Amino acid sequence: MTFWIDGHGCAKNQVDAEEIAARMEASGHSYVDGPEGADLIIVNTCGFIEDAKKESIEAVISLRAAHPGARILVAGCLAQRYAGDLAEGLGEADGIAGNADLSALPAAAEATLAGERPIAVPPAPPALSPAPRRRLFDFPGTAHVKATEGCSNRCTYCAIPLIRGELRSRAPGEVASECADLLDQGVRELVRRL
Numbered sequence: 001m002t003f004w005i006d007g008h009g010c011a012k013n014q015v016d017a018e019e020i021a022a023r024m025e026a027s028g029h030s031y032v033d034g035p036e037g038a039d040l041i042i043v044n045t046c047g048f049i050e051d052a053k054k055e056s057i058e059a060v061i062s063l064r065a066a067h068p069g070a071r072i073l074v075a076g077c078l079a080q081r082y083a084g085d086l087a088e089g090l091g092e093a094d095g096i097a098g099n100a101d102l103s104a105l106p107a108a109a110e111a112t113l114a115g116e117r118p119i120a121v122p123p124a125p126p127a128l129s130p131a132p133r134r135r136l137f138d139f140p141g142t143a144h145v146k147a148t149e150g151c152s153n154r155c156t157y158c159a160i161p162l163i164r165g166e167l168r169s170r171a172p173g174e175v176a177s178e179c180a181d182l183l184d185q186g187v188r189e190l191v192r193r194l
Contacts, residue, residue, distance in 0.1 A: 001029045001113050004038035007137060008056050009046030011144045013076055017044045018133040019102050027106040031135060035063060040071050040113050047078035047163055064092035073097055073112045077163045083121045100124040100165055124165035143182045147175050
């Protein structure tokens with residue numbers, strides 16, 4: 001299967017998109033540089049503020065209209081927070097996969113491509129275990145690294161705990177190892193060339 005990711009939202013979502021790509025490629029699927037050649041379009045949505053929600057939904061509707069032959073998997077924060085509402089009200093979505101456990105995304109993608117309509121929003125695992133990223137969707141020479149995920153403060157105005165779960169932190173050595181891996185991929189060399 002070929003896939004393309006349409007990313008929306010913050011830097012955490014961007015890291016999620018990079019991890020989704022890594023997990024999909026590790027499962028034998030091929031990334032393409034645009035929606036035209038994709039069997040599956042993964043819309044990695046934002047669900048934090050109203051404008052971002054609208055932008056994500058409009059992206060799904062526009063991509064369905066422009067690429068009727070592709071399957072569309074709605075992923076990310078909006079899918080995590082509003083899976084039931086999206087399943088009921090967004091017919092343009094062929095499948096829904098939240099962002100709490102990205103290891104479940106390749107199976108949801110395969111089910112979507114097989115003509116099923118999965119709604120995959122498993123709970124967040126107790127520990128973070130990101131996949132090694134090889135494809136970066138940032139400016140040349142830049143890579144974001146997650147040290148934590150979620151929040152346990154439960155502020156009345158904030159949806160982060162609803163979307164990303166309770167606060168979980170990575171071990172400092174694991175973060176340092178990921179940074180070293182990214183540097184080995186040439187991130188530093190790209191910075192020097194700019």
